[in-house]
Amino acid sequence: MTSGQINLRWLIVSPLTLLLGVLLLYTGIVGRTRQTKSKIPSSAASDAANEGVVEIPDVSGFQQVVALSDPHGMGDNLVHLLAACKIITPDGHWLADRTLLIVVGDSIDKGPQSLEIIDLWRILSVEALKNGSRVVVLLGNHEAEFLADPENKKAATLRDELKEKGLDIHDVTDFRRPRAQFLRAMPLAARVGKHWLFCHAGWVPRMPYANFVTKAQAVLRSGDYGNDFLLDPDSILEKRADKDGRKWWESASEVQELESRLIADGLYGVVFGHQPDAFGLSGEIGPYSLSDARLIKIDSGMSPEAGAHPGHLLRFTVPDELTHDKRPAHIFSSGFEPDSPELRTVPL
Numbered sequence: 001m002t003s004g005q006i007n008l009r010w011l012i013v014s015p016l017t018l019l020l021g022v023l024l025l026y027t028g029i030v031g032r033t034r035q036t037k038s039k040i041p042s043s044a045a046s047d048a049a050n051e052g053v054v055e056i057p058d059v060s061g062f063q064q065v066v067a068l069s070d071p072h073g074m075g076d077n078l079v080h081l082l083a084a085c086k087i088i089t090p091d092g093h094w095l096a097d098r099t100l101l102i103v104v105g106d107s108i109d110k111g112p113q114s115l116e117i118i119d120l121w122r123i124l125s126v127e128a129l130k131n132g133s134r135v136v137v138l139l140g141n142h143e144a145e146f147l148a149d150p151e152n153k154k155a156a157t158l159r160d161e162l163k164e165k166g167l168d169i170h171d172v173t174d175f176r177r178p179r180a181q182f183l184r185a186m187p188l189a190a191r192v193g194k195h196w197l198f199c200h201a202g203w204v205p206r207m208p209y210a211n212f213v214t215k216a217q218a219v220l221r222s223g224d225y226g227n228d229f230l231l232d233p234d235s236i237l238e239k240r241a242d243k244d245g246r247k248w249w250e251s252a253s254e255v256q257e258l259e260s261r262l263i264a265d266g267l268y269g270v271v272f273g274h275q276p277d278a279f280g281l282s283g284e285i286g287p288y289s290l291s292d293a294r295l296i297k298i299d300s301g302m303s304p305e306a307g308a309h310p311g312h313l314l315r316f317t318v319p320d321e322l323t324h325d326k327r328p329a330h331i332f333s334s335g336f337e338p339d340s341p342e343l344r345t346v347p348l
């Protein structure tokens with residue numbers, strides 16, 4: 001009998017081995033339970049290359065910079081709007097020359113076509129490059145909340161959509177899958193032409209800009225989508241109201257405070273979505289103040305609960321103006337009025 005055989009027999013009968021087995025089984029069960037509780041598959045690492053904040057200081061190669069926000073699963077209306085604006089073809093392929101498109105968050109939830117929109121952005125992000133164009137798709141609170149907890153109440157429609165298409169939740173959460181990779185690569189903000197910041201709720205955090213960039217990068221790279229930096233009611237993705245429940249844009253001091261932060265960061269203005277009724281501009285897009293246009297709201301209420309508006313696109317038609325620390329002269333809104341099939345473009 002070799003010592004190996006003795007060891008084998010000893011292992012089989014040893015009470016210690018039995019204990020070890022029970023322990024392994026227990027940790028296995030607990031591990032699985034924990035995984036279920038956290039609702040995120042253990043493979044859901046995040047994107048180590050996530051820039052946090054995309055910086056596009058040189059916009060001289062673009063003939064226009066355009067932005068929209070909050071399409072919220074309304075894929076057909078979104079394609080209709082972008083096709084009418086000659087950004088894409090009616091069948092969802094990139095068309096525009098030298099155009100920078102920034103999507104300012106909340107592509108998913110509420111409407112029935114969140115997956116269509118994720119796929120549209122994935123296709124356009126690649127196709128746009130051929131025309132000297134670029135597509136940047138930013139995080140909204142809905143994407144962050146979904147990645148933090150795919151079972152959250154707001155994502156019920158998206159979960160139904162997955163079920164209907166025979167897909168499981170891992171398709172949009174597991175970093176090994178392309179759709180999930182796309183979601184987890186979404187940056188928090190884009191700084192364009194040096195002086196403009198695009199971000200979902202517009203509430204630039206109370207911290208020096210360099211710290212904001214470092215923090216955004218660290219949080220997104222770690223995949224910590226539930227972090228207060230993203231989901232606190234006062235955060236750059238969530239901010240709507242102050243502590244008394246008053247909308248921040250209805251408080252002169254909060255508006256002033258935000259504008260001072262922009263100036264301190266060397267920014268001129270901020271473009272944001274998230275609040276379809278901000279500035280009293282329901283169903284439209286536009287600035288807080290026409291004279292300086294520092295704060296521009298571009299959520300035109302495309303979601304069903306906000307009125308299923310056909311949408312508006314913000315256009316800066318002289319991108320060089322985004323590199324100056326003053327009001328751009330050429331800002332336009334292109335969109336549809338609820339009862340008209342004609343695309344209307346008006347200066348802001």
Ligand SMILES: [Mn+2]
Nearest residue numbers: 106140141274
């Ligand atoms: Mn939002």
